[in-house]
Amino acid sequence: MSIDYTQKIPNNVNLADDRTLQRALEQWQPNFIQWWDDVGPEGSTNYDVYLRTATSVDPQGWAVFDYVKMRDYRWGIFLNPADANRQIQFGDHKGEKAWQDVPGEHRANLRRIIVTQGDTEPASVEQQRHLGLTAPSLYDLRNLFQVNVEEGRHLWAMVYLLQRFFGRDGREEAGALLERTSGDVNNPRILGAFNEKTPDWLAFFMFTYFTDRDGKFQLAALAESAFDPLARTTKFMLTEEAHHMFVGESGVSRVIQRTAQVMNELKTDDPKKIREAGAIDLGTIQRYLNFHYSVTIDLFGADQSSNAATFYSSGLKGRYEEGKRSDDHVLKGQTYKVLEVKDGQLVEKDVPMLNALNEVLRDDFIKDSVAGVGRWNRVLEKAAIATRLVVPHKAFNRKIGALAGIRMSPEGRVVSEEEWKANEGRWLPSDEDRAFVASLMGRVVEPGRFANWIAPPAMGINKQPVDFEYVRFG
Ligand SMILES: [Fe+2]
Ligand SMILES: [Fe+2]
DSSP states (O other): OBOBOSSSSOBSSOGGGOHHHHHHHHHHHHHHHHHHHHHSSTTOTTOEEEEEEESBSSSSSOEEEEEEOGGGOOOOBOOOOOOTTOBOOSSTTTTSBOBSSOOGGGHHHHHHHHHHHHHHHHHHHHHTTTGGGGOSOHHHHHHHHHHHHHHHHHHHHHHHHHHHHSHHHHHHHHHHTTTOOTTOSSSOOSSGGGGSOOOSHHHHHHIIIIIHHHHHHHHHHHTTOSBHHHHHHHHHHHHHHHHHHHHHHHHHHHHHHHHHHHHHHHTOOOHHHHHHTTOOOHHHHHHHHHHHHHHHHGGGOOSSOHHHHHHHHTTSSOOTTGGGOOSOSSOTTOEEEEEEEETTEEEEEEEEGGGGHHHHHHHHHHHHHHHHHHHHHHHHHHTTOOOOOOOOOTTTTOOSSTTTTOOBOTTSOBOOHHHHHHHHHHHSOOHHHHHHHHHHOOOOOSTTOOOTTSOOOSSOGGGOOTTSOOEEOO
């Protein structure tokens, strides 16, 4: 399954055999480059960046590393190999052959699923476009750019599906994906978290840890789809997503490591003194975590959703690791616990599982997120610091679902509006926190040097040394 790079659009789907599709994609390509130039990484046009590019979709040796100008990155269409005998694993069509085309009755829903996923990809590039100006090191700058080009590639993945399988509607949707803009009042991105700002590098690391992980769970659920081309393309996207979460987890970990070092040097846990020494106090890190976690779990949607039931039963979207579950994969008559507020208390109630599949995916995400927070705490443990980071209760700061608008402490206690107001600045990043973090952001571009607020990584990229020249400025 090697990728043909002799084509204008690199691909492993024999694009040259489908002239109509090839022409449609070649018409979209310059618009994509224009979008990249307009709202992609600011001021980066002449940089040579040490990037990896996919050479094949095989698990071994799928990437080569070399200096690339980002606008010349070979974005293309890469699907995992087809399995001619693949069967549908869940829902009402369980046991039937997977679909190679879109059944008419599922066309509207599938299009909506693909457009919603596709919309998040360019959105994050837009959200991150100014970060290169304040990179804490060349190593981090390169990682940011790698994430950005791969999100661009993920957009290509969804645009391929739209153009290949959805005719004129698909072409229109592919165009609209380049027209909506993150945070734009008139034409925003579809999902809330993708219209938030990513104003500084702590926010970027939290975003890639939590919000790219939402991507992992959504893609994993779509990788189960009865619509085989969607399953195959999301499977390959998942291999790229792993790096994004690594950037987030290791980034936050290095921030904590540096903070712990300053705390031990100064023998203090006073946030003021830690800030004066140019490190980020643990309280601020916790508040950033609270914000990004709560905004991200909203992305899974309403706790009860008839759409979620339809998507599952009709085979469009499965559960995370569907194949590893031992139930009947149909889920009729089963129940799941969701939360609601009754008489000022959070209570659990049983609802039909099919309607609660957003909540099931959210809970899988939560388990996965908590594991990494545990790894961050080990950095503190090693440094003999008693403070621990925790994820807030899943009802905290929610804007979507039954818990939206209910005032809740991070521990999951229902609080009054007054108590919320009095504590908001301790629970979520305040303007002052954000201004402080912003004040630390300065550009460090000398190979091997790192900003004062973050520790160097344990090793470089692709076995290169940490002081490697990861970006060359033209
Ligand atoms: Fe992505
Ligand atoms: Fe990602």
